[in-house]
Amino acid sequence: MTGYALTVNGREHRVEEAWLGESLLHVLRERLDLPGAKSGCEQGECGSCSVMMDDVLVCSCLVLAAGATGARITTLEGLQPADRGAFSDVQQAFVDEGAVQCGFCTPGLVMAVHDLLARCPQPTGLEIREAISGNLCRCTGYGRIFAAVEVTVAARTGGRRR
Amino acid sequence: MAVAFPTTIDDAVAALVAEPTALVLAGGTDALVAINAGLTEVSSVVALRNVTELRTWRHDRDQVVLGAGLTYTDLLGDELGELVPALAQAARTVGSPQIRNAGTIGGNLATASPAGDTLPVLAALDATIDLVGPDGHRSLLLSDFVLGPKRTALDPGELIVAARVPLVGGHQQYRKVGVRNAMVIALASVALVIDPARRTVACALGSVGPVPLRTPGAERWAADHIDWITSTLPGGLADARRFGALVADDARPIDDHRGTAAYRRHAVAVIAERCLRTALKPISS
Numbered sequence: 541m542t543g544y545a546l547t548v549n550g551r552e553h554r555v556e557e558a559w560l561g562e563s564l565l566h567v568l569r570e571r572l573d574l575p576g577a578k579s580g581c582e583q584g585e586c587g588s589c590s591v592m593m594d595d596v597l598v599c600s601c602l603v604l605a606a607g608a609t610g611a612r613i614t615t616l617e618g619l620q621p622a623d624r625g626a627f628s629d630v631q632q633a634f635v636d637e638g639a640v641q642c643g644f645c646t647p648g649l650v651m652a653v654h655d656l657l658a659r660c661p662q663p664t665g666l667e668i669r670e671a672i673s674g675n676l677c678r679c680t681g682y683g684r685i686f687a688a689v690e691v692t693v694a695a696r697t698g699g700r701r702r
Numbered sequence: 703m704a705v706a707f708p709t710t711i712d713d714a715v716a717a718l719v720a721e722p723t724a725l726v727l728a729g730g731t732d733a734l735v736a737i738n739a740g741l742t743e744v745s746s747v748v749a750l751r752n753v754t755e756l757r758t759w760r761h762d763r764d765q766v767v768l769g770a771g772l773t774y775t776d777l778l779g780d781e782l783g784e785l786v787p788a789l790a791q792a793a794r795t796v797g798s799p800q801i802r803n804a805g806t807i808g809g810n811l812a813t814a815s816p817a818g819d820t821l822p823v824l825a826a827l828d829a830t831i832d833l834v835g836p837d838g839h840r841s842l843l844l845s846d847f848v849l850g851p852k853r854t855a856l857d858p859g860e861l862i863v864a865a866r867v868p869l870v871g872g873h874q875q876y877r878k879v880g881v882r883n884a885m886v887i888a889l890a891s892v893a894l895v896i897d898p899a900r901r902t903v904a905c906a907l908g909s910v911g912p913v914p915l916r917t918p919g920a921e922r923w924a925a926d927h928i929d930w931i932t933s934t935l936p937g938g939l940a941d942a943r944r945f946g947a948l949v950a951d952d953a954r955p956i957d958d959h960r961g962t963a964a965y966r967r968h969a970v971a972v973i974a975e976r977c978l979r980t981a982l983k984p985i986s987s
Binding site: 542561563585587590596597598601602603604606607611652655671673674675 | 705707729731734738744745746747749752797799801803883884885
């Protein structure tokens with residue numbers, strides 16, 4: 541097929557000579573040098589490849605890249621402040637609270653938490669659980685991840701940590 | 703063009719007629735699993751993303767018309783959740799937020815998996831599926847649309863446009879059993895729709911047969927045993943259990959990698975009983 545364009549993190553990228561069946565996840569990682577989204581299961585089960593597409597959280601492994609032209613795609617790289625090495629508040633909370641162990645699931649979880657807090661700035665415990673129910677973490681047991689969400693909420697709302 | 707991006711239903715049908723082997727891409731949550739696994743050839747694609755009409759819904763006094771492109775997240779929104787509660791409940795059990803944000807009701811119909819979560823609800827509601835193809839429109843009852851596991855009455859070049867469900871005034875409910883509370887494919891599922899105005903009970907099962915199964919015997923029995931004036935079950939718990947057992951009689955489960963036929967039959971009896979107990983006023987006995 542001929543090339544197509546993808547809008548990722550506010551920038552237009554050309555994709556040339558790709559196979560029509562390539563997933564957005566594959567194109568991000570292998571063609572656009574954006575390795576933030578991780579490839580875990582390639583069937584939507586693990587959430588490690590989560591990205592935002594037109595402001596909606598999706599698994600990039602289940603998005604056909606050639607079908608995503610015209611959509612606004614935001615990856616983990618697009619959430620981070622412009623200066624290299626700087627973290628978003630959610631990322632920093634993950635680090636501070638020990639919510640990162642092997643780290644493989646972390647980018648997907650950070651995307652899911654950013655999405656949750658954008659829709660719902662003060663989530664209940666159940667809302668947090670439902671929001672990250674599609675993101676598998678096999679290290680932390682999730683307790684530290686819940687803590688990281690709560691710390692972020694407290695910081696954003698100017699409150700104190702519970 | 704390897705990927706067509708029609709913006710209207712007519713253009714989508716025209717694109718499909720021009721490329722009969724094209725992959726019809728809705729939410730992609732089933733299609734990409736197959737493509738990633740190397741199970742599907744992709745030579746051309748008709749992407750429905752820009753057909754905005756498919757993403758709309760409307761209702762009058764009698765029915766709700768649900769565009770095929772509505773996502774599960776759309777279905778569980780406040781307004782639709784109030785109009786068709788069982789469909790919202792079913793949508794909320796699908797996958798994860800990521801999957802619900804992408805997957806569509808039209809995709810659930812086209813995939814026609816025995817475990818498709820919206821299908822038992824559509825079966826219990828006697829939904830009508832609207833199709834458009836090169837020869838024009840036609841409408842099929844869900845039971846005439848889903849023909850077998852992953853087999854539908856969809857003709858080449860035909861597109862699922864909408865599912866139409868009647869507005870029912872009474873209680874409706876969807877329950878499913880799986881290994882966890884999220885991200886799970888149903889081992890057994892039950893949709894229950896109680897219509898006090900017509901004094902009917904409709905019950906449909908998922909994952910326990912090749913297609914969504916209605917349970918006519920159990921439905922008639924329940925309608926005969928409900929006290930429609932007080933919305934109670936005078937026979938109490940014993941009657942609710944009896945309903946579950948009758949429902950299980952109509953199941954046609956098989957053993958597979960997710961569970962056994964015996965477990966599925968048992969599970970469907972238990973969740974049908976719970977559906978009925980939840981639907982009616984608390985039972986004393």
